[in-house]
Amino acid sequence: MRILSGIRPTGRFHLGNYLGAARNWVTLQDDYDCYYFIADYHALTTEPDGHKVEDKVFDVTSDLLAVGIDPSRSVLYQQSKVPEVAELSLLLSMVTPLSWVMRTPAFKEKAKLHPDNVNVGLLSYPILQGADIVIVKGEGVPVGKDQLAHLELIREVVRRFNRTYTPVFPEPRALLTEWPVINGTDGKQRMSKTVGNIVGVTDEPDVLRKQVLSMVTDTKRVYKSQPGHPRTCNVCAFYKFFFDDWEHYWDLCRKAQIGCHDKKKLLADRMIETFQPFREKRASLSPELVDRILDEGSERARVVARETLAEARRAVGLPPSPR
Ligand code: TRP
Numbered sequence: 001m002r003i004l005s006g007i008r009p010t011g012r013f014h015l016g017n018y019l020g021a022a023r024n025w026v027t028l029q030d031d032y033d034c035y036y037f038i039a040d041y042h043a044l045t046t047e048p049d050g051h052k053v054e055d056k057v058f059d060v061t062s063d064l065l066a067v068g069i070d071p072s073r074s075v076l077y078q079q080s081k082v083p084e085v086a087e088l089s090l091l092l093s094m095v096t097p098l099s100w101v102m103r104t105p106a107f108k109e110k111a112k113l114h115p116d117n118v119n120v121g122l123l124s125y126p127i128l129q130g131a132d133i134v135i136v137k138g139e140g141v142p143v144g145k146d147q148l149a150h151l152e153l154i155r156e157v158v159r160r161f162n163r164t165y166t167p168v169f170p171e172p173r174a175l176l177t178e179w180p181v182i183n184g185t186d187g188k189q190r191m192s193k194t195v196g197n198i199v200g201v202t203d204e205p206d207v208l209r210k211q212v213l214s215m216v217t218d219t220k221r222v223y224k225s226q227p228g229h230p231r232t233c234n235v236c237a238f239y240k241f242f243f244d245d246w247e248h249y250w251d252l253c254r255k256a257q258i259g260c261h262d263k264k265k266l267l268a269d270r271m272i273e274t275f276q277p278f279r280e281k282r283a284s285l286s287p288e289l290v291d292r293i294l295d296e297g298s299e300r301a302r303v304v305a306r307e308t309l310a311e312a313r314r315a316v317g318l319p320p321s322p323r
Helices: 015-028 050-067 084-093 098-102 105-113 125-134 145-164 205-213 234-242 246-254 260-274 276-283 287-316
Strands: 002-007 033-038 075-078 140-143 173-176
Touching (some): 002 125, 015 033, 015 050, 015 140, 033 287, 050 075, 050 276, 050 287, 084 145, 084 287, 098 145, 105 125, 105 145, 125 145, 234 246, 234 260, 246 260, 260 276
Parallel strands (some): 140 173
């Protein structure tokens, strides 16, 4: 099975990116033919300045490499370096009814969030996402729950293309990442850079420690001598990820044998230790090396992309691409 997934370049990873997505991408490399890319065209829907996007492409790529994406096993590339995807998106848009894209929840949300920048790119965002997938004939698409509506739409568009012309693309399937939503340090909202409730991954130890110590804990527990409620405590939720014996700590918490602050200190230490190899790997990457990896990966993706695009053009009835 061919796997494909993309990530928007929003900057360095936070725990949500890592636990909710990247960790899964790394594991999939063991069993599948994986294509992973940085969605810089998509970033332009909300940040029109490509120069600003470029620094973030470096950050995200470095973090992907740091946590274990292996460019000798996976094809790791930058979307805009495979411009064939933009042409395929155009072809897909011809078989996509306007009403389908207008009803996607992400479009409605973003239009509400940036009422001054509701561009057509935002509307056709899921069509480009569909082109990303089918240009390499991706079959399995590891994504979070928030992307399910897009995947459903993409499947319908693909079906319609295949029916209108001739079957060219496999229907891609979402591979849901098991971990649900990662809440931020406020314990209420999903971890996100815009909300400002993040905990980093490859950042320096003192940065991580500060972020963890700022976490909201058990709001029903005022004194250390009171028993805690690990089930509803955000800090305890993270213990499941970082401690094999998390139940032991939950127990101590219930018995008031460990305080909230101590739990945060322990968690910070453990996270810093767990991510030490990632920090080292990241520090070893120069901008030149990261560039070279992306260039080589994009060239590999392009070989496949050119072939798929040629097939799609033929199916539609267009002449071959000019040389
Ligand atoms: N829309 C995805 C997100 O916001 C990123 C993305 C772009 C993507 N193209 C993709 C994900 C193709 C999977 C497949 O997270």
